[in-house]
Amino acid sequence: MNWVKYYTREAFKTLKVVTVGSAIIVSVAFIKYRPVYKVTLSGETIGYIENKESIEENIEKYLDDTTGNIAFREIAAMPEYEFKLVNRAENVSEKDVVLAVQDTITTTYKTYGITVDGEQKVVVGSQDEAEKIINELNEDLNKNIDLKLGVVEVFSTELTLNSEDEAKGTLGEIKTAKVKEYEEAVAKEKAAKAAARAKAKALALAQAQAQAQAQAQDETQGIEGAVEVAAAPVSAGPISFIQPVSGSISSRYGSRSSVRSSVHTGLDIACPQGTTIVAAASGVVTFAGYNGSYGNLIKIDHGNGSETWYAHCSAIYVSAGQSVATGSAIGAVGQTGNATGPHLHLEIRIGGAPVNPQNYLY
Ligand SMILES: [Zn+2]
Numbered sequence: 236m237n238w239v240k241y242y243t244r245e246a247f248k249t250l251k252v253v254t255v256g257s258a259i260i261v262s263v264a265f266i267k268y269r270p271v272y273k274v275t276l277s278g279e280t281i282g283y284i285e286n287k288e289s290i291e292e293n294i295e296k297y298l299d300d301t302t303g304n305i306a307f308r309e310i311a312a313m314p315e316y317e318f319k320l321v322n323r324a325e326n327v328s329e330k331d332v333v334l335a336v337q338d339t340i341t342t343t344y345k346t347y348g349i350t351v352d353g354e355q356k357v358v359v360g361s362q363d364e365a366e367k368i369i370n371e372l373n374e375d376l377n378k379n380i381d382l383k384l385g386v387v388e389v390f391s392t393e394l395t396l397n398s399e400d401e402a403k404g405t406l407g408e409i410k411t412a413k414v415k416e417y418e419e420a421v422a423k424e425k426a427a428k429a430a431a432r433a434k435a436k437a438l439a440l441a442q443a444q445a446q447a448q449a450q451a452q453d454e455t456q457g458i459e460g461a462v463e464v465a466a467a468p469v470s471a472g473p474i475s476f477i478q479p480v481s482g483s484i485s486s487r488y489g490s491r492s493s494v495r496s497s498v499h500t501g502l503d504i505a506c507p508q509g510t511t512i513v514a515a516a517s518g519v520v521t522f523a524g525y526n527g528s529y530g531n532l533i534k535i536d537h538g539n540g541s542e543t544w545y546a547h548c549s550a551i552y553v554s555a556g557q558s559v560a561t562g563s564a565i566g567a568v569g570q571t572g573n574a575t576g577p578h579l580h581l582e583i584r585i586g587g588a589p590v591n592p593q594n595y596l597y
Pocket of ligand 1: 499581
């Protein structure tokens with residue numbers, strides 16, 4: 236069986252050649268080439284990597300990242316991997332592939348816009364920060380000023396944030412403008428009110444002056460004394476009086492005459508010179524002396540805001556501060572001051588204002 240031996244030997248020989256040859260080929264192949272994954276994205280080669288698991292993990296981690304203001308990430312298509320031998324000269328870089336994959340991923344950010352009157356003015360990183368800024372702005376703010384500040388969630392593929400200082404600066408300017416606007420409006424309203432008040436006051440003054448002029452006592456041409464300016468409100472009710480003299484009425488309260496420039500503030504009772512004048516009611520003498528056109532004048536305060544005045548006296552029997560009883564003699568009829576004949580000019584004043592004596596007497 237020599238031929239068997241021969242062939243076996245030949246077979247071993249061949250096998251040896253094949254094995255050695257293969258080994259050489261494989262060795263040569265591994266010197267020139269290496270096994271890697273070709274990575275493609277939507278059919279386009281983006282690079283070569285050695286470790287498929289590592290890069291897949293890397294991409295997953297990137298997609299799931301929601302740190303900071305990242306709301307979510309989206310990838311259009313997952314990369315595909317193909318195992319193959321490539322020339323060792325080919326650049327194999329996991330970093331480049333990761334960057335290329337990341338380029339196809341869209342990141343959406345969530346930020347917080349602060350609005351004024353519904354209009355977004357600044358964007359900050361968190362709701363807490365937005366609220367903190369709003370609270371600071373509202374601090375010490377006049378309650379009448381409504382800044383109408385609000386917070387809105389803003390989703391964007393670009394992350395643009397205002398720093399806290401920027402946000403405070405921008406919103407602070409808006410606040411300052413609003414405060415100024417409010418203060419100007421208040422000042423304007425105040426000025427308008429003051430103008431209205433001044434106008435009313437000027438009108439009242441003009442009226443008072445006209446009235447005072449109309450009632451100005453005829454110091455020069457009239458008879459009786461001045462009506463005390465602007466009739467004060469009647470503060471006391473009438474009291475009962477007796478007639479201080481008896482005689483005939485020569486001029487009534489409220490009448491006008493050629494010898495007077497104004498309305499008559501008292502009642503004139505004509506009677507002989509020297510006739511005794513008695514107190515119309517009990518009271519305290521507040522004035523007893525000469526007083527311009529009134530001549531010798533006696534004033535008695537009866538309390539409750541009531542007074543009686545007795546003018547043109549020829550004699551005065553009382554003095555200021557003295558208490559007098561009803562009917563007691565206080566003076567005598569004359570024609571001192573502005574008078575054309577002997578008479579008693581009697582005034583009854585309630586709350587400082589002359590009233591018609593005939594409401595009480597004669
Ligand atoms: Zn008179």
